[in-house]
Amino acid sequence: MKPEELIWNKVNDTKVFFADNFYSNPQIVLDTINKLLKNSHVADQEIYQDKAYLFMEVFENEETKKILSSVISDLDAYKKYNNQNYACDESTEIGLCALQSEYNKLHIYGDSELCLKYDLKNKIFVFARDLNPFFKINERVKCIRDGKTNIEIGAISEINILDALCESDCGDKWEETVYKVRFLNENKQFEYQEFVESDLMKHNFNQI
Numbered sequence: 001m002k003p004e005e006l007i008w009n010k011v012n013d014t015k016v017f018f019a020d021n022f023y024s025n026p027q028i029v030l031d032t033i034n035k036l037l038k039n040s041h042v043a044d045q046e047i048y049q050d051k052a053y054l055f056m057e058v059f060e061n062e063e064t065k066k067i068l069s070s071v072i073s074d075l076d077a078y079k080k081y082n083n084q085n086y087a088c089d090e091s092t093e094i095g096l097c098a099l100q101s102e103y104n105k106l107h108i109y110g111d112s113e114l115c116l117k118y119d120l121k122n123k124i125f126v127f128a129r130d131l132n133p134f135f136k137i138n139e140r141v142k143c144i145r146d147g148k149t150n151i152e153i154g155a156i157s158e159i160n161i162l163d164a165l166c167e168s169d170c171g172d173k174w175e176e177t178v179y180k181v182r183f184l185n186e187n188k189q190f191e192y193q194e195f196v197e198s199d200l201m202k203h204n205f206n207q208i
Contacts (some may be wrong), residue, residue, distance in 0.1 A: 015102060026103070033116070033125050036067055039063065041061075041064045047118045053115075056100070057095050058093060058096065071099065072099070078098065078099075082097060082098040085098060114129070120175040133177050133197075135156050135202070137159065138155055139155065139156050141179075141201060142203050154193075155181065156181060157180050157192065158179070158180035160178040166196065176198060177196070179194065179196075180192050181195055181200075
């Protein structure tokens with residue numbers, strides 16, 4: 001086999017060091033990354049502002065090799081390719097930039113619902129489709145405004161997924177989706193206010 005064939009199989013347009021599962025099942029890729037995360041194998045990671053996966057490096061040991069074997073069939077060839085194309089401390093860590101880049105080419109372009117996003121509340125990665133907002137644009141909702149006890153009725157005009165960082169009295173942190181809600185005031189004009197999801201309830205009617 002020629003050196004370049006070790007990296008790239010031009011016949012079926014796949015990199016030969018990835019396992020078949022990597023190309024056929026995005027759920028296995030997601031499960032693999034979360035297993036590395038939950039078992040404290042992550043040495044470094046960065047997340048885009050929109051919570052999308054940017055990069056991750058994991059410690060190299062027998063357990064991480066076993067976990068990665070579900071998506072990487074030839075780890076030595078993978079590491080060589082990754083370290084030639086992305087910055088990584090190859091002496092102690094395995095960089096997953098090449099994995100993420102290939103995943104994006106395969107599963108995301110044309111199907112953004114399979115983008116990997118970080119759920120800060122549950123501290124795991126999920127598919128973007130699983131972060132769909134609970135309420136929809138123009139849906140009528142019951143709202144509790146700051147400093148008020150009465151419930152007002154408004155309609156959703158804008159949604160920002162996981163845009164608010166919340167914190168409990170005991171220091172627990174999580175992110176919530178922010179909704180901009182429109183109200184019709186006494187002058188028959190619309191006014192707007194933002195609410196986190198936990199301050200909203202569904203109403204019987206769909207639109208206002």
